[in-house]
Structures are given as C-alpha cells and as structure tokens.
Amino acid sequence: MATKKYKNKINRIRTFALALIFIGFVIMYGAIFFRENHLLVIIFMTLGLLAIIGSTVVYGFIGLLSTRAVQVVCPNCGKHTKVLGRVDMCMYCNEPLTLDPALVGKEFNQAYNSKKSQQ
Numbered sequence: 001m002a003t004k005k006y007k008n009k010i011n012r013i014r015t016f017a018l019a020l021i022f023i024g025f026v027i028m029y030g031a032i033f034f035r036e037n038h039l040l041v042i043i044f045m046t047l048g049l050l051a052i053i054g055s056t057v058v059y060g061f062i063g064l065l066s067t068r069a070v071q072v073v074c075p076n077c078g079k080h081t082k083v084l085g086r087v088d089m090c091m092y093c094n095e096p097l098t099l100d101p102a103l104v105g106k107e108f109n110q111a112y113n114s115k116k117s118q119q
C-alpha cells in the first residue's frame, strides 16, 4: 500500500489536543526551574494551565465536529469511520473517502475541501 500523506481530520485535531496537554505539562514543569522567582512561576503555571484548558476546548470541539461528521463504513478496511467535509481519510487505514459522487475515483486532493472548489 502506498503511503498517504493526508490524515483523517478528526484524528489530526485529536493529535493536536493531545500535544497541547503535553505542552501544558512541560510548561508547568518548567516553572520548577524558576522557583526562586515567584512571578515567573505564576506566569509559567498560568501558561501551562491555559494550554491544558485550550486542549479541553479542542476536545470539546472534536465532540462537536463528530456530531456533524458522517459515519460511513470504509470500503477498504470495513471499519466504521467518520467523514468530515467533502473528502476525508479513513481513521484506521487512511483510505481517501468522499461523500460527493462527482469525486469518486478521482485522485485525492485536499483542495476539494476549500470553499473555492465548492460551487
């Protein structure tokens, strides 16, 4: 199977949310190195907390997107996956999937999701 450079959108946002939690903890951990300076500790703790809160918001956003995504059975791996927008990737095998019959069989192109191509 050829390597596909695009990933399922929901999975991609989820990865971002996970990274944000990780960054938040790293920033908060960084506060330890500035424990002599209370102001810096407060700043680092606040930034870390903001990153973690941001991640929670992103997770909430994923929940919202999931309700708008269309659940389909992937023709490639047979698993249930969610399609967001006109074209998206299977969450499990990255098979390009489309909801638009006009695009079936065409080479996957991220541009199909842009507003310009939607007349």
Ligand SMILES: [Zn+2]
Residues within 6 Å of the ligand: 074, 075, 076, 077, 078, 079, 081, 090, 091, 092, 093, 094, 095
């Ligand atoms: Zn699949």
